[in-house]
Amino acid sequence: MSPTVTITLDPAFRIAPVRRRTFGSxxxxxxxxxxxxxxxxxxxTADEAGLRGDVIELTRELGVTSVRYPGGNFVSGYKWEDGIGPVEQRPARHDLAWHSTEPNTFGLDEFMGWIEKVGVEPMYAVNLGTRGVEEALDVLQYANAPRGIALSEERAANGHPEGYGIRMWCLGNEMDGPWQTGHKTAEEYARIATEAARAMRQEDPELELIACGSSSSSMETFGAWENTVLTEAYDHVDMISAHAYYAEHDGDQGSFLASAQDMDYFIESVVATADHVRAKLKREKRIHVSFDEWNVWYQSRAESRPPSGEDWPVAPVLLEDHYTAIDAVVVGNLLISLLRHSDRVASASLAQLVNVIAPIMTEPGGRAWKQTTFHPFALTARHATGEVLRLAIDAPTYENARFGESAIADSVATWDQESGELTLFAVSRATEGELDLAVDLSAFGDLELVEAVTVHHEDPYAQNTADAPETVAPRPLSSAALGDGRLTAALPAISWSMLRLRRV
Known part of the structure; x- marks a missing residue:
């Protein structure tokens, strides 16, 4: 007999509206x-600006709403001025973060041109590793200031008379990490971030500013870092960042499938720390979380090791993980965690978009295709609308090495009252056999089942390739049925599923 997972939903029990910025990259x-x-x-497929049209189309299909740029570790040694002006005059530089050569043929103006073509919102990171307040102000004025000052006139001379209007700005990247160029203590970072934020707000009070939080919940400074940074910067920032990557280790599927437990813990811990600082400082506003790096990443694999020694290549093959069916299930579950915390997670960015631990892969001069992880992201971005609901879930548990005990299933639902669309996202963490899903929908009145799909493969390590791009893709969940206000389905082992209903 298959284990049973029961879920009860009610449209009155709401967490927060679905935030479109949840689906950033x-x-x-x-x-x-x-x-x-x-x-x-x-x-x-490239246009006159050299932008790959096939990647633009796949990015649109993915449903990305915002894109963080230009780093990442890269930004902590980046001189943004190197990437503007006539391409033939731009200097090549060594990138210390990834031991590569940066030709600077693509920079801020090219990125904003790509942003406009795709139709998404930019999030720009400033260098607070090797640089500081002056450089942060300079790039802000180049990007946003109206004509009439030196930097905006330089932008106009480079073919862009109108300001870009970038609203979201990251104050550095992972400054808690010893691997970061210009790594700082919490006190050192808090000071420079506060000064940069204060100066940037003098230029434009309406900016949304993101302070660096912890690079992992396993950092020794986790929690204390956020406390120190926010105690100094609270009045000057809107969000604090969180970064997390997950991977299967030594064949431990059970722990890997429960990765969202760590994301839940991460978010709730940062929120608790931010609210502690709020109480301590007696402030009205609440700080939100920008989970602006998250994904599955196999950091111990050879492809994640950068070049070394005398080798400083341009655009080497780096971090090109080839994702599997089980990776797609975990990515779908991490999205469930982000949605479940929509009251405090104001923005999130899947890291990264193309080739580098990415849902989209390309061949130089050749094809582009969807990795397995493309599908849960695209379907969630498309169909999670309206309000995130607070559901009651009763699921059996299983033991695993990392968390001790985990629920064998996880789920979240969204309800769009205006359109009458109810969407349930559910993950089976069972490594064998089916799970019987039973969902009480009686509080919604008359509904019809519109669509039921699952991402699953008999081989959890099956991958998509350029030659076989649909090996792992959404398939109909034929067991799904609706009757007498009750939705039932048999969820395959190691699967992510989406069930869409509509008010009759």
């Missing part, structure tokens, strides 16, 4: 994300 000058990723002059 990330483009860093790392490996082939930019060069032969989004940008490849001479490619058969």
């Amino acid at each position: 990330f483009v860093e000058h790392l490996g082939r994300c930019v060069y032969t990723g989004i940008y490849e002059p001479g490619h058969a």
Whole structure:
């Protein structure tokens, strides 16, 4: 007999509206994300600016709403001025973060041109590793200031008379990490971030500013870092960042499938710390979380090791993980966690977009295709609308090495009262056999089942390739049925499913 998972939903029990910024992504000058990723002059699909049209179309299909740029570790040694002006005059530089050569043929103006073509919102990171307040103000004025000052006139001379109006700005990247160029203590970072934020708000009070939080919940400074930074910067920032990556280790599927437990813990811990600082400082506003790096990433694999020694290549193959069916299930579950915390997670960015631990892969001069992780992201971005609901879930548990005990299923639902659309996202963490899903929908009145799909493969390590791009893709969940206000389905082992209903 299959284990049973029961869920009860009620449209009155709401967490928060679905935030469209939850479905952000990330483009860093790392490996082939930019060069032969989004940008490849001479490619058969490239436009006059060298932007790959096939990648633009896939990015739109993915449902990305915002894109963080230009890093990442890269930004902590980046001189943004190197990437503007006549391309032939731009200097090449060593990128210390990834031991590569940055040609600077793609920079801020090219990125904003790509942003406009795709139709998404930019999030720009400033260098607070090797640089500081002056450089942060300079790039802000170049990007946003109306004509009439030196930097905005320089932008106009480069072909962009109108300001870009970038609203979201990251105050550095992972400054808690010893691997970061210009790594700082919490006190050192808090000071420079506060000064940069204060100066940037003097230029434009309406900016949304994001302070660096912890790079992982396993950092020794986790929690204390957020406390120190927010105690100093609370009045000057809107969000604090969180970064987390997950991977299967030593064949431990059970722990890997429960990765969202760590994301839940991460978010709730940062929120608790931020609210502690709020109480301590006696402030009205609440600080939100920008989960602006998250994904599955196999950091111990050879493809994640950067070049070394005398080798400083341009756009080397780096961090090009080839994702599996089980990876897609975990990514779908991490999205469930982000949605479940929509009351405090104001923005999130899947890291990254193309080639580098990415849902989209390309061949230089050739094809582009969807990795397995593309599908849960795209379907969630498309169909999570309205309000996130607070559901009651009763699921059996299983033991695993990392968390001790985990629920064998996880779920979240969204309800769009205006359109009458109810969407349930559910994950089976069972490594064998089916789970019987039973959902009480009696509080919604008459509904009809519109669509039921699942991302699953008999081989949890099946991958998509350029030659077989649909090996792992959404398939009909034929067991789904609706009757007498009750939705039932048999969820396959290691699966992510979406069930869509509509008010009759």
